[in-house]
Amino acid sequence: MPSKKLAKDSVTIMTEMVLPNDTNTLNNLMGGRLMHWMDIAAAIAAQKHSNRIVVTAAADSISFKEPINLGNVVTIRAQVTRAFTSSMEVFIEVTADDIPASKKTTTHRAFFTFVAVDQNGKPIEVPEVIAETPEEKELYEGALRRRQLRLVLAQRMKPEDAVELRSIFNLDKN
Numbered sequence: 001m002p003s004k005k006l007a008k009d010s011v012t013i014m015t016e017m018v019l020p021n022d023t024n025t026l027n028n029l030m031g032g033r034l035m036h037w038m039d040i041a042a043a044i045a046a047q048k049h050s051n052r053i054v055v056t057a058a059a060d061s062i063s064f065k066e067p068i069n070l071g072n073v074v075t076i077r078a079q080v081t082r083a084f085t086s087s088m089e090v091f092i093e094v095t096a097d098d099i100p101a102s103k104k105t106t107t108h109r110a111f112f113t114f115v116a117v118d119q120n121g122k123p124i125e126v127p128e129v130i131a132e133t134p135e136e137k138e139l140y141e142g143a144l145r146r147r148q149l150r151l152v153l154a155q156r157m158k159p160e161d162a163v164e165l166r167s168i169f170n171l172d173k174n
Contacts, residue, residue: 004128007136010049010080010090014041018072018096029068034094035059037076038110042090045078046114049088050126057087058113058150066107072096078112081136082143086123087115089143111146 016022016037018029039056046054068074078092094108118124131140152159 004130005049006130006132007079007081007140008132010045010078012041012045012048012076012078014044014076014078016074016076018068018070018074020070023070026067027070029070029072029074031064034068034074034108035062037074038062038078038092038094038108039112041076041078042092042112043114045080045090046088046116049080049083049129050116052116052118052124052126054088054114054116055121056112057115058154060111060113060150061146062108062110064108066096066105068094068096068107069098072098079136079139080129081111081131081139082147083126083129084147086117086125087113087147088126088129089113089147091139113147113150 014037022029022033024030039059043054043056073096075095075097076092077095078090081089081091083089090112092108092110092112093106094110095104096107097104116124116126129140131137148163
């Protein structure tokens, strides 16, 4: 397995049309349906990067900016931002197209974390990510802070051990 892979090689684009069965009583796409679609797109991106079976470890920072209406075409773009030992952070951006109105809106952004596993479900190492574009580099740089914040919030890391977050938690004794 290569020790490094380009971030762009994990890009996954998934498109769905919002049908009546996907909507709530306001004729907007149900949040749970969108999260299901986002999880699928993100898992594909993580599999492309790792060439392994992946499992969802976390779904966080899902921001619901705009509703998505019945009949809109939803495009979900997912890309691995950074890889750690066996985990990968995936950035997801969702747009909704109202094709008859020629209106395209970015509606959601999120970060999901996946863990690559072997056939027995045990975590397995993944290649590092090579970020090339300014956007990829920005996402890559922020990934360690987001990871440490996830771990602190899940009580899997002590705030004082989150070196990237020390200033947020006022742990620097300057």
